[in-house]
Amino acid sequence: MIELGVLGAGSYGTAMAIQLARRGTPTRLWGRNADEIAVMQDARVNARYLAGCHFPASLTATADLPGTVQGSAHLLVVVPSHALRETLIRIEPMLNPEQGLACACKGLEPGSGLLVHEVVADVLGAARTLAVVSGPTFAKEMGMGLPTAVTVASRTPAFADLVAQALHGDGFRAYTSVDVVGVEIGGSAKNVMAIAVGIADGMGLGANTRAALITRGLAEIMRLGEALGASPETMMGLAGMGDLVLTCTDNQSRNRRMGLLLAQGRSVADSIAEIQQVVEGVKAAPEVLRLARRLQVDMPITEQVVELIEGRITPVQAVKNLATRPSRAEAE
Incomplete structure (x- = not known):
């Protein structure tokens, strides 16, 4: 299994991490608040944002950002749109050229109005392999394992397929597209x-x-x-x-x-x-x-x-x- 790291331990990021881990993928869930993350890891649940949705065995909650980035084959960024640039700037020195980035951020960058792929290109360069993930998804229902479907779009179809396959299964359907915009x-x-x-x-x-x-x-x-x-x-x-x-x-x-x-x-x-x-x-x-x-x-x-x-x-x-x-x- 390809190890994926999820950046952002809010409700949606936690739900995405649970789904990845539910499929058997070794998954690291990174959050910035070390105290809250330690509680989550011990309790095996994000009680603040996703109560009742327990972590699969292959999910690890951590506040170690370098360890998450460098220990993951690819990354799934699930932060609010206004925090995307800051997150990308932090991880840029830690990335290796082969790492792809999937973003499940729904919004335009405040102030600039840039789309997600434009922010990524601005910070990490246009050559960075990128996918965007979106669809009709409430975090609680995802975390509970209720049937859900999303679209994974990338101008690199093989990467869209990789992300989709990592998510797809157990009632969760991931479709692919090339229409990032x-x-x-x-x-x-x-x-x-x-x-x-x-x-x-x-x-x-x-x-x-x-x-x-x-x-x-x-x-x-x-x-x-x-x-x-x-x-x-x-x-x-x-x-x-x-x-x-x-x-x-x-x-x-x-x-x-x-x-x-x-x-x-x-x-x-x-x-x-x-x-x-x-x-x-x-x-x-x-x-x-x-x-x-x-x-x-x-x-x-x-x-x-x-x-x-x-x-x-x-x-x-x-x-x-x-x-x-x-x-x-x-x-x-």
Whole structure:
């Protein structure tokens, strides 16, 4: 078995590490807090982020970053998008040329708006073998071993196959793709739409509104993906429509919960404090909108979410602004 190292011991990173180890792969799970990691290793569970999901025998939790990087054939990076660059800078001196990097980070880099593959190229060089992993996945369900499916995309098909095979099995399905950009855009923009749907549901606007927002949200994501050269099939697949539906319709979604809280009149800061984890859509929304405007892509739902997050309008105003837009052809 090829040994893989997972960088990031939050809920999603822990779930990914459990799945890799469940398949029999010797897996190291690295986290930055040495005290918390020691407790996890002794208890064989990440009680803070993934209670009840016990570690397989082949999973080792460690705070030893050099040991994890240098002792693993390849790495799976599962950190929030705003922490990706910092993580890559830390590991860059430790990497060997043959090590591939898989990233399960859903978001654009705050400030620069760069996609994951662009951040990796900026720090580690464009020649670094890279895959991105995304799809409709809640960490808790992954950790419990419930049926789950993801897309592994890489411009090096053999590396996509390697990562997919390491994850695939025991009810977990991993599909491969070469559409890196499509998988990244789907995983980033869907979080913004989930905030919008959460707001609508929190306001009691009903199932019709929810369905309309999900459908028109998908249209926005597809327009942006098309402008970046992504495949329409990717947008309609696991990393696009699949992840969008999941994130918009279940309260395990932090982004949906953010929208529900905003609809109650809570501030962004108070909502994040209650959720107690990173809400990627809050950071992604302005970057998605900035990217859309640069590419001259119309994204009205995203625009209203940004206006609301930044405190310029209320939830009622956001809904009114969307509802009073002029009629247009659905395909536009």
